[in-house]
Amino acid sequence: MRYFIPIVLLMVVILTGCATSYQKQGFTGGYSETQLGENIFQVSFKGNGHTSRERVSDFALLRSAEIVIENGYRYFVVVESEKYSKNSTFTTPTTSETTGSASISGNYVHGSSTTTSYGGQTFTISKPTANNTILCYKEKPDINGLVFDAEFIIRSIRAKYGLK
Numbered sequence: 001m002r003y004f005i006p007i008v009l010l011m012v013v014i015l016t017g018c019a020t021s022y023q024k025q026g027f028t029g030g031y032s033e034t035q036l037g038e039n040i041f042q043v044s045f046k047g048n049g050h051t052s053r054e055r056v057s058d059f060a061l062l063r064s065a066e067i068v069i070e071n072g073y074r075y076f077v078v079v080e081s082e083k084y085s086k087n088s089t090f091t092t093p094t095t096s097e098t099t100g101s102a103s104i105s106g107n108y109v110h111g112s113s114t115t116t117s118y119g120g121q122t123f124t125i126s127k128p129t130a131n132n133t134i135l136c137y138k139e140k141p142d143i144n145g146l147v148f149d150a151e152f153i154i155r156s157i158r159a160k161y162g163l164k
Contacts, residue, residue: 019050019052020045020059025044031044033063036133039073043067051127060131061157062154062157065154074139075138076134077135077143079135080131082129087125088124088127089122089123089124090122092119092120096116098114
């Protein structure tokens with residue numbers, strides 16, 4: 001029983017040991033998108049407990065730019081952006097182990113024991129998410145606001161994270 005907790009913790013580290021990679025939505029996070037209109041998309045990127053908010057925000061912007069190019073556009077505007085984190089806690093089970101010894105001397109018994117407890121630690125896990133609703137344009141629109149060049153965003157964010 002005393003090996004149970006270290007094994008569980010090792011499995012948690014193995015399963016979630018890395019920040020979410022840039023991938024389609026899966027067990028450890030990733031991106032997804034929904035087309036809302038001819039040139040309107042909602043793009044999401046969910047991270048795991050080891051993913052920074054900055055990385056999630058960058059990857060949502062990267063996926064937005066890729067969607068723009070994949071659909072024959074060049075520019076986009078983020079018309080709505082939402083960033084939040086889901087927090088959860090995990091408390092390891094508590095176990096105790098008692099060991100003892102005794103010795104006999106004549107009519108007397110002398111003994112001692114030690115009790116050791118393991119577990120009971122609480123870990124807080126924060127999983128960040130970024131959602132962008134984007135409008136796509138073939139030509140750079142003459143509007144008051146931040147207009148992104150999708151090709152530039154793709155090059156910039158891929159270089160920042162060493163992605164191909």
